[in-house]
Amino acid sequence: MKKKELQGVKEIARRANVAIATVDRVIHNRTGVSAKTREKINKIIAELNYQPNLLARRLASGKTISIAVLIPSVTEETDFWEAPLQGIQQAEAEIRSYGINVNLFFFELSDPNSFITQANRILDSTVDGIVLAPSFVDEAQEFTTVCQRNGIPFVFIDADIPGQQSLSYIGPPLFQSGYLAGKLSTYKLHETSKLLIVNIATSLDSFTYKQIEDGFKTYFTDHELKYPILRADIRQTDFASISNHLQQLFDANTDIDAVFVSNSRVFSVARFLDSRQSSQKPLLIGYDFVNENIHFLASGTIDFLICHQPKDQGYRSIMALYQHLVLLAPVAKEYYMPIDIVTQENQAFYRN
Amino acid sequence: MKKKELQGVKEIARRANVAIATVDRVIHNRTGVSAKTREKINKIIAELNYQPNLLARRLASGKTISIAVLIPSVTEETDFWEAPLQGIQQAEAEIRSYGINVNLFFFELSDPNSFITQANRILDSTVDGIVLAPSFVDEAQEFTTVCQRNGIPFVFIDADIPGQQSLSYIGPPLFQSGYLAGKLSTYKLHETSKLLIVNIATSLDSFTYKQIEDGFKTYFTDHELKYPILRADIRQTDFASISNHLQQLFDANTDIDAVFVSNSRVFSVARFLDSRQSSQKPLLIGYDFVNENIHFLASGTIDFLICHQPKDQGYRSIMALYQHLVLLAPVAKEYYMPIDIVTQENQAFYRN
DNA sequence: TATATTTACGGGTACGTACCCGTAAATGAG
DNA sequence: CTCATTTACGGGTACGTACCCGTAAATATA
Numbered sequence: 001m002k003k004k005e006l007q008g009v010k011e012i013a014r015r016a017n018v019a020i021a022t023v024d025r026v027i028h029n030r031t032g033v034s035a036k037t038r039e040k041i042n043k044i045i046a047e048l049n050y051q052p053n054l055l056a057r058r059l060a061s062g063k064t065i066s067i068a069v070l071i072p073s074v075t076e077e078t079d080f081w082e083a084p085l086q087g088i089q090q091a092e093a094e095i096r097s098y099g100i101n102v103n104l105f106f107f108e109l110s111d112p113n114s115f116i117t118q119a120n121r122i123l124d125s126t127v128d129g130i131v132l133a134p135s136f137v138d139e140a141q142e143f144t145t146v147c148q149r150n151g152i153p154f155v156f157i158d159a160d161i162p163g164q165q166s167l168s169y170i171g172p173p174l175f176q177s178g179y180l181a182g183k184l185s186t187y188k189l190h191e192t193s194k195l196l197i198v199n200i201a202t203s204l205d206s207f208t209y210k211q212i213e214d215g216f217k218t219y220f221t222d223h224e225l226k227y228p229i230l231r232a233d234i235r236q237t238d239f240a241s242i243s244n245h246l247q248q249l250f251d252a253n254t255d256i257d258a259v260f261v262s263n264s265r266v267f268s269v270a271r272f273l274d275s276r277q278s279s280q281k282p283l284l285i286g287y288d289f290v291n292e293n294i295h296f297l298a299s300g301t302i303d304f305l306i307c308h309q310p311k312d313q314g315y316r317s318i319m320a321l322y323q324h325l326v327l328l329a330p331v332a333k334e335y336y337m338p339i340d341i342v343t344q345e346n347q348a349f350y351r352n
Numbered sequence: 353m354k355k356k357e358l359q360g361v362k363e364i365a366r367r368a369n370v371a372i373a374t375v376d377r378v379i380h381n382r383t384g385v386s387a388k389t390r391e392k393i394n395k396i397i398a399e400l401n402y403q404p405n406l407l408a409r410r411l412a413s414g415k416t417i418s419i420a421v422l423i424p425s426v427t428e429e430t431d432f433w434e435a436p437l438q439g440i441q442q443a444e445a446e447i448r449s450y451g452i453n454v455n456l457f458f459f460e461l462s463d464p465n466s467f468i469t470q471a472n473r474i475l476d477s478t479v480d481g482i483v484l485a486p487s488f489v490d491e492a493q494e495f496t497t498v499c500q501r502n503g504i505p506f507v508f509i510d511a512d513i514p515g516q517q518s519l520s521y522i523g524p525p526l527f528q529s530g531y532l533a534g535k536l537s538t539y540k541l542h543e544t545s546k547l548l549i550v551n552i553a554t555s556l557d558s559f560t561y562k563q564i565e566d567g568f569k570t571y572f573t574d575h576e577l578k579y580p581i582l583r584a585d586i587r588q589t590d591f592a593s594i595s596n597h598l599q600q601l602f603d604a605n606t607d608i609d610a611v612f613v614s615n616s617r618v619f620s621v622a623r624f625l626d627s628r629q630s631s632q633k634p635l636l637i638g639y640d641f642v643n644e645n646i647h648f649l650a651s652g653t654i655d656f657l658i659c660h661q662p663k664d665q666g667y668r669s670i671m672a673l674y675q676h677l678v679l680l681a682p683v684a685k686e687y688y689m690p691i692d693i694v695t696q697e698n699q700a701f702y703r704n
Numbered sequence: 705t706a707t708a709t710t711t712a713c714g715g716g717t718a719c720g721t722a723c724c725c726g727t728a729a730a731t732g733a734g
Numbered sequence: 735c736t737c738a739t740t741t742a743c744g745g746g747t748a749c750g751t752a753c754c755c756g757t758a759a760a761t762a763t764a
Contacts (some may be wrong), residue, residue, distance in 0.1 A: 008720055019744040024722065032742055055407040056720035063722090097407055173701055180697035187539045219697075236402055285739045339698035345532035345571075346691035349525055360750055371714040376752065384712055408750035411719045415752090710761070717755105722748080731740070 008053060014043050017110055026054070054326070058098045065100045065325050067318065068122045070115070070132040071157065073106035077237075079289060080310065081133075081262050083352045084157060087314025088131070095322050102318065103127075110202070112136045117144040123150075128213045128323040130312075131153040134161050137206060141231055150154050153324055156318045158310065160334075170319045172308035173336045174211035175218075178262070180339055181285050182219025185258035188283040189227060193257035196230045196249065196282075200242060200265040204233055212262045230256065243275070250276070257282045266290035266305070270296035288312050289352040297347055308337040353655045359403060368393050379404070393455035406450070416451045417677050419670065420474045422467070422484040422495075423509065425458035429589075431642050432616050432643065432662065433485075435704050437510060439666025440483070446462070447674050455479075462554070464488045471495040475502075482506040483666075486513050488548055489558060505676055509669045510662065512559055513649070514688075520672045524660035525688045530564035532691055533637050534571025537610035537658050540635040541579060545609035548634075550602065552594060552617040556585055582608070594620045595627070601656040604627070610632045618657070622648035635656045641694060641704040649699055660689040 006014055009027070011018040018037060025033045026041040027050075033041075044050075070165035085104075092102040100112050105122055107114040115136050125145060130147060131288055134156055144164050151333045153167040160169040183213065185195055197216060199209055217229060230253060234245050246269065250256060259282050261269050266286020270293075285304045286293060296302040320331045344352050354655020358366055361379070366370040378393040379386050385393075405685065425686075426434045436455075444454040448636060457474055459466040467488050474482065475498060482499060486492035486508055496516050499506050505519040512521040535548055549568060551561055569581060582605060586597050602608060611634050613621050622645075625633055637656045638645060648654040672683045694702050 009722095010720075020721085021723080021744055021746095022742080024745090028722085030723095034742065037742080053411070053449070053720050055411045055723075056749090059405070059407045059411060059719095059751095060721040060723080062749085072669070134389065176697065176701065180514065183695065183697045336701050338692075338701050338703050340690075341693040341695070341698070343532065343535065343693070345535045346693070349528065349688050349689050349690050361752095362750075372751085373714055373716095374712080374754080377713090380752085382753095389712080405750050408719090409752075410749075411721095412752040414719085623727065706764090708758105708761100709761075712759080713757090715756085716753105719750105720754080722758105724745105726745085727743090729742080731738100732761080733738075734736090 004284050008050065008056075012041060012044050012048065012050060015044050034166055034316075047327060049252040054098070056152045061099065063099060065098075065128045067100060067102045067126070067129045067131065067321050069102060069318075070105045070107065070118055070122060070130060072109045072133060072135060075109070076226060078264055080288050083289075083310040084314030084317075087316070088318055089312040089314075090311075091315045091318035091322070095318070095326070098322070098326050100322060100326070107135075109135055109207060112139050115139050115143075127152060129325055131157055131321065131352065133157050134159050137161060145169050150321050153321065154318045155320050158308075159206075161207075166333075167324055168317075168331050168333060168335060170313050170317050170320065170335045171337060172339065174208060175215040177306055177308070178212035178215025178217075179219045180215075180341070181212075181304075181306060182216045184285055184341070185216075185260055185283060186225070189258050189328050190255075190257065192255050194228045194230055194253055194255050195258045195260065196232060196253075196256050197217045198232045198234065198246070198269055199263075200234045200237055200238060200261065200268060202235055204235065209262055217259055218260075227296075237265065237268075239268055239271065243272050246272050252310055259284050261286035264290050264293060266302060267292035267296055270301040289347075289350060294347060297342065297344055300344055303343070305342040305347075307340040307350070307352060309340065315335060358527060360402065361406075364393060364400065364402060365398050368397050377434075390436040391667045409413055410450045413451065416433050417480045418458055418478060418482045419452060419454045419483065419673050420477070420479045421454060421670075422457045422459065422470055422474060422482065424461045424485060424487060427461070428617055431624055432640050435641075435662040436485075436666030436669075437666070439663040440670055443667045443670035443674070447670070447678070450674070450678055452674060452678070458489075461487055464491050467491050467495075468567050479504060481519075481677055483509055483673065486511050489513060505673065507669045509665050509673050510660075511558075511615045513559075518685075520669075520683050520685060520687060522665050522669045522672065523689060524691065526560060527562035527570075528565040529658055529660070529691050530567025530569075531571045532567075532693070533656075533658060534568045535611055536637055536693070537568075537635060539579070539655075541611055542609065543606075544607050546580045546582055546605055546607050547610045547612065548584060548586045548605075548608050550586065550598070550611060550613045550618075550621055551588055551615075552613065552620060553615060554587055554589060556587065561614055567611055568614075581651075589620075591618065591620055591623065595624050596625050599628075611636050613638035616642050616645065618654060619644035619648055622653040626653055641699075641702060646699060649694065649696055655695070657694040657699075659692040659694050659702070659704060661692065661704065665689060 009020045009023045012023045022033055025042055026038050069088055072081045105118040107118050113148050116139055130152060132154060140163060144154055148165050156166050156169045158171045160171060217289060232245055232249055234242055259269060264287050270284060283303045287306050288305045289305060293302060293305055297305055316335060323329045355416055361372045361375045364375045374385055376391055378390050421440055424433045457470040459470050482504060484506060493513060496506055500517050508518050508521045510523045512523060549565060580590060584597055584601055586594050611621060616639050622636060635655045638654060639658050641657060641659045645654060645657055649657055675681045676683050
C-alpha cells in the first residue's frame, strides 16, 4: 500500500518481477536473458514508453564516443575554415559531459596526399563517427567507402558528394546560391552591360563550381535577360597572375558592370579593381565572410558577400553525430544552410 | 599507495580531511561549517578549479527551476510570434532534463490589460526567471520594476527598454536595420524618384519605430542623397483604411519608386500595389518572414524582407536564463540578431 | 552545576543507469 | 553417471552530487 511508484528500469524490473540487471541486459541487447523474459521486458518497455535518463546514463557509463574531424587547416591565404572549427569546438564543449571526444585531423587544400595521410590515421584509430570536408572528391570517396564497410557513420560538411551513404550533408544549396548571385548582379546593369564570372582555384573541375555557375546563368535564362556573360578561369592563385588575367579581360571589354567570383577569393578581384583607376567600378559579388573580404566590404569595393554560416555548419555536423550516436535519433540526410546576403550595412551584426 | 585519485567533492573532502557533506555545505553556502573549515575548503576548490558535474547535480537534486514566458499570442492577423514560440519550445526540450519548467503566458497586442493580467499571474506564482516582450512600454516597466525588487532575472525579447536592469536583451539592432533598408531602397531609384516610409500600427509612438525610421533617413543623409522621403502614418490597420490612405498618397505623387514599411504589415502595402494597375511597380521593402509576406515575396511584389531570426530569439532568451540560473555563468547584456536580407531567390532556405 | 539549545560534522541513502562478479540451474561432453 | 561449460539471473557497487538525520561537542540559560 505504501509502495512508491518507481521510475525507469526499477519500475520495469518490478513489473517483470526480475532484477534491474536483467532489464539492463535487455535494454542493451546483451546475452544472458531467456527469450521469454526478454519478450516480457520489451513489452513493458513499450507500454511505459521507457525513455532512458540521459544524465544518469552518462554518469554511470564509462564508455566514451570518439568523433574524428577531417577538414582543411586554417592558412594564411584563407581563414575560411576557422569558423567551422569554432562551431566544432562549441559543440564539443556542449556535449563533452556526454562522454564525447572530438579529435581534429587537418589537411592542406594544396595537397591531396595530406588528406590521404590523415584519413589513414583516422582509420588506424578507434573512431565512432567522422565529420569530413570532401575537398578532394576521389580521395574522399575512397575513404568513405572504407567507412561504410566498417559501419562508421560520416557527415559531409560544406560540400556534398551525391550517391554516398553519408549520415548527413550540412552545407549550402549551391545552385540556388549562384542563382541569387545572378539576381544581385542585376542591380547596376545598363542596357549595354556585360557580366563576368571569375573562377579562381588550382582545381576547377569540381561539382561545386559547376553548380554555382549553372545557378548564376540560369537566373538570366529564366528571366530572359540577354546580357553577355564572360568567364575567367584562373588557376594560378597568386595576385600577379589574377591581376594580369583580369587586366587583359577588362582591356578587351568595356562595360563590364558586374563581376561574380565563385568562391572566397573575391578579395583578389577587389584588390585588382581598387588598383585600377577607373571612374566606374563594377558591382562585385563573392563568397565568404573572411577577413580580407570583410575589409573590402567595409570599404565598399565588394557589394555583396554570400555566406553560408560556416560556424553553424561545424556545430551542426558534430551535433548530427551526437544525435545519431547518443540520442539514437534520426538525422536529416541533408541540412541546407541559409543563403545569407551580407552588405556593408549589415556586416557588423553578421554571425558567421 | 593504491589510492586512486578521486574527483570532485570526494577529492576536496579527502584533501580537507572532512566529509563530503561538509564540502557540499560549503559549495552551497549553507550553515553548519566553521569559518576555518569553510576557508580551507574554499581554498582547495579554487586550487582544483572545481567544476560541478552538471549531470550528477541534476540527477541528485530534486529542485526545479521555473521560467515564465510573457509574449503576444499568435493571432490570425499576424503569425510573427509563432517562430519565437517554437524557439522557446526547442530550448525547453533541450534543457528539461536539467530540471527546468517553462510556463507560457500570452497577452493580446490589442489590449494592454491582458499584459497586466498575465504579468500579475506570473508574480503570483513561484518563478525563477522571466522572458518578456515589452510591447507595452509603461506596463512592462512597472512589471520589471517589481521583478527587480524581488530579485527575479528577466530577459527582453525582440524589443528593448533601455535603462532597465534586464539580464539580457535579445533582438534586432533597429537603427542599423533601418539604415540597411535605406541602402536597399536605392536599387531602383532614378533621378526624379521619391521614397515613401509607411508606418502601420495602432500605436506609433514607440521607441522601435523611431529607431528604424531614423536609421532609414540617416542612410540618405550619410550619402548625401537628396531624394524626397514621404511618410505615411496609418493607425487604422484594416486593409480598406490602408488602401485609401495609400491611394491618396500615390495620386498626389508620381515617381514613388521605393516603399519602405517599418514592420511586418508590408503585406497590406503589397496587396494595395498589386491591386493598382500600374506599369511601374515601386521597389517594396518590409519586415518579417510571416506567411502573408512570404506569399508576396514569392510572387515578386515584395523585393526584400528584413528578418531577425525570431525563432532563434526565442531559443536564446530561454538559454540565457539557463546559463544564468543553472550554469551560473555570465550572460551578455545585449545579443543583437543578424540583419537578414530575404529575397525571392533565397527565401526557400531561410531559417526564420 | 545541570539542563537545554545550537553548531559542527559525518554516515548513509537517494537520484537512474551501467556493469562486474557470484550463484544456481541447465546443458553438453566424456 | 560425473564433471565441465554455458546460460540465466540478481546483489552489489559505481558514477558525482544533494540532502536527511543522527551524534558529539560547544555554548547558552536557569
